[in-house]
Amino acid sequence: MNKQKGWKEIPIGGIIAKAGTAKEYKTGDWKILKPVVDRDKCIHCLQCWMFCPDLCVIVKDEKIVGIDYEHCKGCGICASICPKKCIKMEK
Ligand code: SF4
Ligand code: SF4
Structure with missing residues (x-):
């Protein structure tokens, strides 16, 4: 497998025109907050x-x-859906 590209290595503007390339990018380094499970x-x-x-x-x-923090984009859906409120979005 190729070395995954971080956000500094994607094309300017963040456009990824080729389909089916998610495995080539560390999409997790785009996030601002990360989910932490209690x-x-x-x-x-x-x-x-x-x-x-x-x-x-x-x-x-x-x-x-x-x-999987290398691919989690920090969208927070997991935290909002959790019925026990045990996922916190942290820096
Ligand atoms: S739902 Fe949670 S684990 Fe999945 S990408 Fe969003 S923040 Fe990350
Ligand atoms: S949604 Fe369910 S499995 Fe996920 S962290 Fe919350 S309680 Fe745990």
Whole structure:
């Protein structure tokens, strides 16, 4: 696999014209805030996993085990959807 490109290496204006190239970019370095899960409060309902548009919630054995920060864009959907309010968006 090619080395993934960060935000400084994408074309000026952020235009990525070629389709199917998400794996080539570290889209996670575009974010301002990152989701942090309070594992003590999490009930592993997996709603954050279902709603994440970038498949960044990492699940193993039906439990949340982490966030793929290299590709998470910090949209905050996971935090807004979480029924236990155990995801905080932090700098
Ligand atoms: S939505 Fe909230 S409670 Fe459900 S798995 Fe995700 S972090 Fe845990
Ligand atoms: S902030 Fe957005 S991209 Fe990142 S894990 Fe949550 S829903 Fe996915």
